[in-house]
Amino acid sequence: MHTPASQDVDVCTYGATEARQVVDAAIAAGLHAVAITDHNTAGWCDAMAEAARGTPLVVLPGVELSTAEGHLLAIWEEGTPAQFIEDVLVELGILRADHGDLHKALRTGFAETARSIAARGGLAIAAHAEREKGLLRIPVADHVNQTMLDPAIAAVEIVDIAEAEKIRVRLDGKRDLAVVRSSDTTAPGASVHVLHGVGNRRTWIKASRPDLRGLRHAMADPSLRIRLVEPAVPEHTVIKSVTVTGGFLDGQQFEFSGDLNCLLGGTGAGKSLLIELVRFALDQQTDANDFPQVRKEVESRLKYALTSGSTVEVVLTRGHARCIVRRAYFEDGSTRPEFVGDTEHLAGLSGRIAITGFSQSEVIEYARTPVGRMALIDAALDLTEFRETDVVTRLNDNGRLISGLESKIVQAKQKLHAFPDVEKRLAELSDLFDGETVKMQAKWSSEKALFDTLVGIPELKVVAGTSGGDKFRGSAAVAGNYDLYERAQATYTILNEAIDAANAQLSQVLLAVNKELATIRQEWLDRYQKFDRQLAEAVSRIDADNKGLAALRTRLIELQTEKAKLDAQRTQLNEEFLPNLTTAKAYREELISELLDARKARRRRREDRIKALNKLMGGIVRIKMLPQNDDSAYLTDLTAIAKGSRLRSPVLQQICEKSTPVKLVRSFLAGDVDGVCAATGVEHKHIETLFEHVTEKGTIEDFLLLQTLDLHDGLSVEFRKHSNDGYVPIERLAHGQKCTAILIVALADGNDPLIIDQPEDALHAPWIEEYLVAKLRDLRGSRQYIFATRSPGLVVSADAEMIITLTSDATNGVVEATGSLERHDLNVLALYHLEGGPVPFKRRTVKLALSMS
Known part of the structure; x- marks a missing residue:
């Protein structure tokens, strides 16, 4: 920036006559640092430094030199006295009497002057490069390019921001040259120096402090540390600090x-x-x-x-x-x-x-x-919306239900194996007695199975964890909280009294219910015994010749009672177990469909994420979803279930490779051995052995759990060292290459x-x-x-x-x-x-x- 020390500044229109006014204007403009670069003079540098003392503003002293080729900024470290800069001017050829003279120019050009400045600890920047007396106005293009490549030129100052890209293209990768902008204390659209122009054009640099050391560091790596437009406020999560105690x-x-x-x-x-x-x-x-x-x-x-x-x-x-x-x-x-x-x-x-x-x-x-x-x-990725855990929980509950029903069905069918024999023997005995007598006896026998079980209901109680009130007895840890202790204790007392009252009432009701049930059962027994005596008298009259009908009648009663139980078992099998099993299997298919849909949606989301990652990784690492899943967990669990069946590992491995857990268990529930054989190529006897083993060993629930296995989506990660190389799967990479691939994914991810x-x-x-x-x-x-x-x-x-x-x-x-x-x-x-x-x-x-x- 220019101050009234420059000859081309009109003090009347500049807007300030004292250094403190300039410092205040810079701070008000939101600047952290300014460089004082008046034409061929350091006249205001000390005054500006003194005026900034005690303020947050960093003042870098300097000068704008008129070289033989154009204007060059020279900036020194904070605290450098103006006397030092004036001595440098004399060494460069500008006599003290000529300091501040706009028309005095050095004999040396940009590069040579910049090297002299660097040798004296300063930083050289080509001023307003695209404007009058700027570096880019030199007609010999090759000379301009060579000057910009000279390491003594730390940066190029521009007015028009579009020039930055032109300079980058011009250098063609030969140097990452810093490009900066500054106001030159000129207002927008004007060329005269005025105080309200301070900060009109500015440069953002990344440094722990905006002194010359920070400026040098930024210009040494401008692509990371210099911006010509204000950086946006970061929207990513930032850990600002960590404090440890202990x-x-x-x-x-x-x-x-x-x-x-x-x-x-x-x-x-x-x-x-x-x-x-x-x-x-x-x-x-x-x-x-x-x-x-x-x-x-x-x-x-x-x-x-x-x-x-x-x-x-x-x-x-x-x-x-x-x-x-x-x-x-x-x-x-x-x-x-x-x-x-x-x-x-x-x-x-x-x-x-x-x-x-x-x-x-x-x-x-x-x-x-x-x-x-x-x-x-x-x-x-947010994968919580797919609710797989909830579906798996319901499938596990369903599996326990199906397993229990299958066991009950097997037991019922085993009992019903005796049904034809019981019917046959009952028919043979029935011929010896009067038909109506046999029918009546059968009815009493069926009721006997019902009323025999009419026994007392065991003790019932309301149970609740109410011991919490004991914790609030005694004095409070904090004296001021004693009132809360009393309220908590009183609340627990109300609950305990309500529970005691409920249990007392339940006990009375239970006593009356059990007494009534016992009375009902006894009355039925009395009626049955009366019928039994009448039937015994009738049999005695019929068996006048002592043919043993009384003993046969006892057997008849036993067979009728057994048939009544089998009839009840068959009714339960046909009207409860089998329909419930059908319903449970149908519901299981709905759950399986829900689970598979969730996993397909999860896979699609992963595929979308992988596409985005591949774009971010620039072709160094390539990730692909494989069509096949990792079935290692499937084989492990199936092997554990088949233990003791004498099925060999190759057979189990073939089942896993050619079928999915969902389809295998579905075939088991449908009893479809042939379907599994057709899909896997495994012999009929092996599949039959597997299914029978699951049923006989009572591992149906474990077998059904196979359907909930999350067979991990297959993932291919490939790496290539150079753009003209082929991709190599991560499994075949050397140790260091594997880690490099993973880190590249991590850097690109989120x-x-x-x-x-x-x-x-x-x-x-x-x-x-x-x-x-x-x-x-x-x-x-x-x-x-x-x-x-x-x-x-x-x-x-x-x-x-x-x-x-x-x-x-x-x-x-x-x-x-x-x-x-x-x-x-x-x-x-x-x-x-x-x-x-x-x-x-x-x-x-x-x-x-x-x-x-």
């Missing part, structure tokens, strides 16, 4: 950037522990079912590094929403996370705040196992925070740069990354915005420093942790520099 990291608070964060430190300093604490607090730890060994190692680490009662507090944001999550650790069972704040915009349908996390070596497990690879696909403990493990160094670093640079601004790492590529090449270094003694880990690489202390620590310090880094640089020439 244990190894007691009292430590960690502040994170919304972009790339790297944790550095020696072994045992707490890097991995911090990763696990974040996952613990958010209840997003390694799945113990999928990766039991990794989870065991994590639990061991937490147990060692945390004391019982230690707490972790995580602050998260998403846009303008803010939420705090707290969780306490206890070895015998930790509390659930406690949420405070705007959880509606941060927590998903599961009630948890989603992150994607990998513990140390967990990436390897994801790469190695099919279930892990599918978990990556499902990570960004916008939730990605937290990885040592992502570089098992990766070949060039792949870190070629795949991970390149991807991280492409995806910046859309997601937060937190890595515990030792990789220079991830920290330096990927340009970590927040570096946290940790150190420790025997008992505690502490934060050593935080910031980014432009800060001197962080640069020194990063050099130590990543390269072993200056000496080994210099040795490697010297010995490997030959390859750079």
Whole structure:
């Protein structure tokens, strides 16, 4: 910006006569830093620095030089005295008497002057490049291009934002040159310098502080750190801070950037522990079912590094929403996370705040196992709407019902095997007696089976867990809450009295009911005995010759009673068991159809997710859904059910390969042995053996459970190193390639925070740069990354915005420093942790520099 120190500023129209007015205007415009670059003079630099003292504004002193070819900005570090800059002007050839003279120009051009500025600690930027006296106005195009390639030119300043793309095309990848905009203290549409033009054009840079060191760092990597339009407010979830109370990291608070964060430190300093604490607090730890060994190692680490009662507090944001999550650790069972704040915009349908996390070596497990690879696909999907668990629960209940009915039907049919014989013997005996007598005897026999069971109903009681009132007897833990104790105790008393009254009334009713039932049964027995005596007298009269009709009558009664029971059993079989079984089977088919529809919908959603992922991965990794499912669980369960049937493994394997659990069980319920044989090619006797074994061993319920098996969707993950290579299935990849493929999927998957403990493990160094670093640079601004790492590529090449270094003694880990690489202390620590310090880094640089020439 220009001040009244420039000759082309009209003090009358500029709008300010004092430095403080300029400082206030810059702050009011929302600027964090300004560079004072008046024409060939540093006249107002000291005054501006003094006026900004105690304000948030950073003032960088400088000058706009008139070179032999055009205007060049020269900027120095905050606090550099104007005297130093004036001395530089003299050295460059502008005498003190000529300072501020617009018409005095250097003998040197852009590049040579820029090198002189750089040699004196300054930063050179080609001013208003496309306007009058700008670099791009030089008529010799090749000379312009060579000048822009000179490393002493740190950046090119433009007025029209469209020029940025033209410069990029012009350089054709030979240099990633920073392009900046600034107001030159001119109002929109005007060319005169006026105070209200401050901030009219501005540049956003990413740095921990907008001083010259931060500016240099940004211009060294402009694609990540310089923007000509205001960056949008991030809409992705960001972990802002983590605070630990108790244990190894007691009292430590960690502040994170919304972009790339790297944790550095020696072994045992707490890097991995911090990763696990974040996952613990958010209840997003390694799945113990999928990766039991990794989870065991994590639990061991937490147990060692945390004391019982230690707490972790995580602050998260998403846009303008803010939420705090707290969780306490206890070895015998930790509390659930406690949420405070705007959880509606941060927590998903599961009630948890989603992150994607990998513990140390967990990436390897994801790469190695099919279930892990599918978990990556499902990570960004909401699959709760398919309600598979609810359908499976209903199917399990239905399976128990069918199994029970099948057992009852088998038992009933076994009993009914005796029915023809009973009928035959009963017909033979009936011929010896009067027909009406036999019919009447049969009726009394059928009633006997009914009234014999009319016995007393056992004791009934209302039962409720009402001992809670005892807890409120005695004094209150908090004296002020004694009134609540009394109310709770009184409430429980009311409940207990109501239960006692209900039980007393139930007892009286039950006594009367049992007495009445006993009376009814006795009256029936009296009537039956009367009929029996009459029948006995009639038989005595008939059997005057002592032919033994009395004994035959006793047998007749026994057979009639047995037939009455069999008739009841047949009625129950035909009117209850078989219809209920038919209904249960039909309902089961409805449930199976619902389950299959849900799984098909889930598969379609996975396929859509895979299409999106494939686009994001740029052809490096390719994922496909396979037409066949993983039937390993099917074979395992079928083998367990067939144990003892003497069916051999090849037969069971053939059944699994050629049929699905749904179809196999459906055929079993329909008794369709032939259908299974036709579908699988297995011999009739083997299928018959299997079905009979299930029925005889009483494992129908287990067999039906096969239909609920979730045969994992088959997934193909393929990787190719270069665009002209073919894809290789992940199963055939080397260890490091597998991990690289998984990390590429993770980087492309969603916008939730990605937290990885040592992502570089098992990766070949060039792949870190070629795949991970390149991807991280492409995806910046859309997601937060937190890595515990030792990789220079991830920290330096990927340009970590927040570096946290940790150190420790025997008992505690502490934060050593935080910031980014432009800060001197962080640069020194990063050099130590990543390269072993200056000496080994210099040795490697010297010995490997030959390859750079």
